[in-house]
Amino acid sequence: MWPADIEATARAIIADLTARGLKIATAESCTGGLIAAALTEIAGSSSVVDRGFVTYSNEAKIEMLGVDAATLAAHGAVSRETAAEMARGAISRSGADLAVAVTGIAGPSGGSAEKPVGLVHLAAAGRSGNLLLREMRYGDIGRDAVRLATVTTALNLLREIAQAP
Structure with missing residues (x-):
């Protein structure tokens, strides 16, 4: 179902975190649940x-994750600030030790000169307070390609936050 690299990364994450007794939550906008789907594909x-x-939606980010409406007003849904609040919200509103969050513009429309199609902000947070942020500019490579590239980056970010002390 998934490209081999995504499946291998998801499998490695599940094996590592199972051995360590750690839990994950995802907070997804532009991927619409694909990160969780890639992880749950693994037995x-x-x-x-x-x-x-x-x-x-912005309303879902506010209601489900506690993203501050002022953050959305000041920086927009597609911003590092929003991604960070999404990741922290996923930690605080779950039983997870680690969370990854993504928000971006997959296209084909919705982009602007400031925030073009293919721009994705990602954040990974740990219950210990660690936070990793990434800004990716995949370009206008097509909606499916942006979403799959985001899943790959998000899984790699999860692996990175899992190794942080």
């Missing part, structure tokens, strides 16, 4: 994946 993922939040 045994129920011991690792706590929950996934699909927060496509």
